Amino acid sequence: MDIDDDISSSVGTVDVGFIESCSSGHETVNNALNEETESVNETASTSLPTFLQEWSIKHSITHNSLDDLLKGLKRNGHPELPSRARTLLKTPRTVTSAQKSGMECVHFNLRESLSDQLKRYPTEMIERCFPVTLTLGTTKPKDLEFAEEAINDIQELLDNGLDGKNIRIRCFVCDAPARAMVKKIKQYSGYFGCDKCTQKGTWVSGRVTYPVVDNLTQRTNKAFRAEMAIRQENQTAPVSPFFRLPLDMIQQFPIDYMHQACLGVMKKLITEWVRGDRKVRLSAGQINEVTQRLLSLRSAIPNCFVRKPRNLEDIDRWKATELRQFAVYTGKIVLKGILSDHLYDHFMAFSVALSLLLCPTLAREHNRYSKELMQYFIAKTKELYGDHFLVYNIHSMVHLSEEAMAFGSLDACSAFPFENYLGKLKRLVRSGKQPLVQLAKRLTEMSTSPLSVVASRSKTKRPNNAFILVEGKCCEAIEERNESDDSGTPLLMCRCFERFEPLFRDPLDSRTLGCLKVQTRHSVMKLIPERKLTRMAIMIEKGQELIFLAVLHEH
Template sequence: MECVHFNLRESLSEQLKRYPTEMIERVSTLELSFNIDGLPIFKSSRSHLWPILCAFHLNPISVFPVTLTLGPTKLKDLDFAEEAINDIQELLDNGLDGKKIRIRCFVCDAPARAMVKKIKQYSGYFGCDKCTQKGTWVSGQVTYPEVDNFTLRTNEAFRAEMTIRQENETAPVSPFLRLPLDMIQQFPIDYMHQACLGVMKKLITEWVRGDRKVRLSAGQINEVTQRLLSLRNAIPNCFARKPRNLEDIDRWKATELRQFAVYTGKIVLKCILSDQLYDHFMAFSVALSLLLCPTLAREHNRYSKELMQYFIEKTKELYGDHFLVYNIHSMVHLSEEAMAFGSLDACSAFIFDNYLAKLKRLVRSGRKPLVQLVKRLTEMSTSPLSVVASKSKTKRPNNAFTLAEGKC
């Protein structure tokens, strides 16, 4: 394994210089989020880049690497994170330039979260890191049929369990336990991986090539595709991607799946999907839409939770017991995440995923990729951050704006 660590205090100081002085003077507490995930950088080899990324929650949000680790396969331990953990602890104790440091969360997908916390993977019988529900073995996989008959995990119980494990030396414990973190709440469920790439993609795949009772006909799939393509001219530039063919679902990115779940799916599936399946999808879509809006996530938090519970209960009836895998089950916990952080976007991996894509593009050849990354990141670190003011446009679809009072 090759590893490069950037001192976190020095990196934060450099990042602060990129912001206007008056903005920094108004801030008394600097809020940070971290992300740990694996990234295959070449299609022709098994080399994986495992970066620890940090996000600075100012406007605009700045993402930068703390540690970069490159190896021939996926990581099996957390030795690469030791220096980053020490830097975080030092900043929490001493602050930065007279400002307090606060950690918002550690954002990881389910496998990385299990690795970081040193707990069972999501495929285990007690694979949910938010509740103690025991899974049921159905059709070769663990499923979670209950929607309310479970006990939520707590930081105190988690740390007590890890202490017993450490004393008995039955298994290694996470080095992140040294930090003053809530090991349950500050490791949120990431809706990018679990709601978009997990649930939404699974539903579309069932409609396209699933069981006969839920599968759409070739004509219906073509009709949905034509509706999606007809919306391309109505999608404004604030969306990263335009709608595309439904049969390309295996290549859809997370932003496309989010767009379908929250915006376009409601329109293109109407009167094509059966009433039962459409109402079931709408429960998921409306609940997700509520939890993505900071004001609605608080005002209608209980309602969104009830919608998700209804969505999971009906999933068993419509798609079968085998469909209730961990991603479906985790939807019942999303309302708590939105309440804790303000909205699901406040604790999602989208900003980190964008940065990972930039990192991948910085590698131009297979010769010393880590050296290439470090050199190019060093060159980029001195450039100032710029906020480009959006210009008013009169041509569709970019001729609509949200005003300060919330009117469109």
């Protein structure tokens, strides 16, 4: 959901700002948050109750522990403090929940939540996740009744705006099963299971496959709404409550690359290499060699990656971030010379196409080529892995270029920020007793707490000190200097590499992606303004050679 005049929120959506030359947005967001909250926290540091409130939330201190601390402090010269944690944290005594769709539900008013987010966070911070409706159940919801309040809140905001600002819906991010449930359409396993095109699937080896890769007839919002109107008039099947909203029911429900490309395609490929058919399976020795190469990269992975590489045989437990890391960054290095040439070239087509679509600049400039690469990847998949491999996940790759063009990049319409936020929510639950109520209380406590300062990481410590500069050169930040340029930006002493080669040339010159290879002897020391060190990179040492891989993703 977007708000006009460049104020935005993320309620079932993702919003990503312009990033020049694919530079990483992490530093921009962190700096904005630091500047906005610094004055708040300077004031808060003089108030012991405020400090305790922020400290207890930051470190997930239990109420029992905080009660003991408060009582001890009151006995030792701090009578102004409350005796109970729930008083200090303004914890609500009761939380109202309801039974809907076969689940327990707690709803937070969207207008109030959105207004609170806009007041608490700087407008430059364009990534905000917050809950609207929380549900708890042992199975999936049996219908969409649980979403009715949220839909009503959205409609009210669309009609009336917020604080004089107009509201518009950006997109709804779901995995394939949830998207089908939300739109009340066939699941992806059906013969017409793709909600982006009208291709009829083919039954192969007990599953529906999609062999056609070009000249596809795209679905349209007009046709979808006409079909739903007939269904509604004849009462032949239920219609989604989202149908009431002014949505493009095709374009505004994008394919989520986290589920389809990472957890879907990349995991399926690795599984085939580890335990698939003999013609594509790696030997035990080759699997061990790939694993050793992955583990050797752990020290080179910067902190913008939440996980380090791990054992290839643990593929069943890999998370989506690990699969993306392999698909976009490490896979092209660790598979080289081990995976057979024809399988490696096939993987590279997928890797390069996905990499192009993650960067806003590249997704726009190379959109057509990324689509051609994905079409080649799908067509070649049939030849290498068999007809049965062309399931919906593989087929959906042909539509990713359109999603990147519509929203700016694949990260602009992915589930990664929401999945990350879901992990934070899970960590707020401290016991198995009434977890939904616990969660609602913790969220209320957090909403009344001052903002915490996000500590900025040093740009001169490995592995967080490698960067790709705007002009395409690469550097390693070595030392902070007590100097500034004419604009007042601090200067850093950097080891710059001005002579570089592409890491690979097929299917694309890798310099386009910021994948560079340099010799350590070809370096010069330069003072570079800190503002230019925004596009982080992975720097891998190989003897007298260094490999730089630009970080392309945003979340």
